[in-house]
Amino acid sequence: MHPLSEFFRESDKRYLTAAELKTLGRYTLSLPHRLAIYRQIRDQELDLLQPVADGLESAMAGMSVTAIEQSLKLGIAVMRASAMAMLTNDIASLDDTLRWVSQSQSNHGSQQMDELCFQLVAQQLEQRLEAAHFKLLLPYLEPFQKLATVAA
């Protein structure tokens, strides 16, 4: 369930506590920033990902184009899922993508390349987003980086 939905589950029984209102307020105040981050990623997707592709191709010189493209497709899925999870502040929404990435790594044996791909995606985002914006996005990128580390 979406974290904000949790607040409304008992709305017929009680009012929100001060701490819950504070959490809700923090999210509301962060929404303009979340929208700006999402918009920037959406508008710059190609510019963000081409250097990732170039970096991956040069680091994985011995690998086939098909294998590198497979890794990039995961990178695209991860960036899109992370951006949406950040926008809605719903980290649980990443579960399906995490399972998909994990299965893909197991099926393709591509942990090492995917790990590098996700790192390059994170690097590009760090370079292009404002520092505060990247900090807001990072928690939604980390599960994929941790997944790669665990798998490796």
Add this chain to the structure above:
Amino acid sequence: MISVADLLTPKVAAGNYFATKTYVRSDVELGLLENRSGSRLIAIPDTLIKALYAGLEQETGLAARLVLLNCGRWWGKNFYQRFSEELTGHYGMPLSSLTMVDFLQSLQQCWVSHGWGTIDFDPSYAERGLFLVKTWNSPFAAQAPQMDRPVCFMDAGILSAFFSGITGKSLDCLQLTCESLGADCNRFVVGLEERLEHAEARVEAHEDWEIIMQNLVEH
């Protein structure tokens, strides 16, 4: 040089069609569950699965396993057809253009989203014409009566029909290990009927699955 622009087309970047959160939709007012293509889904309570086992056992005795296997085959046949149509529509290309790995990964996610537990494929025996399939947390195993042999007849039927659909050959499926007997997972072997026919007696004699597989590979 790889062009990311070529990868960002909807067809190529089409992600996980069977992602649970987007695949299963509900309308509380109408009391409906449907998938993202608008086909109806039904939720089966544990009680119904238990009742199916108990009712069939009472009505048909030992033939219950055959009934369940055949139900699974029918289910699997229709399931394969719907699965193929949905995947073809999503990727905008015939299934034959998908790699086997991508195809099986979609099946893994599809299995999860339908609440049938998790599934994995072991390609070790594929070159010898046998598919080894592993499942975990099968609701059909969890609710099955305690028997002295593997009990996921429905799953076996689904898998035999599904792999028959993929390969275009009539394949059979035999369960080798079962969670209901304390195994680490449910293991199934899928292959031509004549190759599997003698293995069932070995399963019932509680032979180790690896020995059964070795025997199947050698014959």
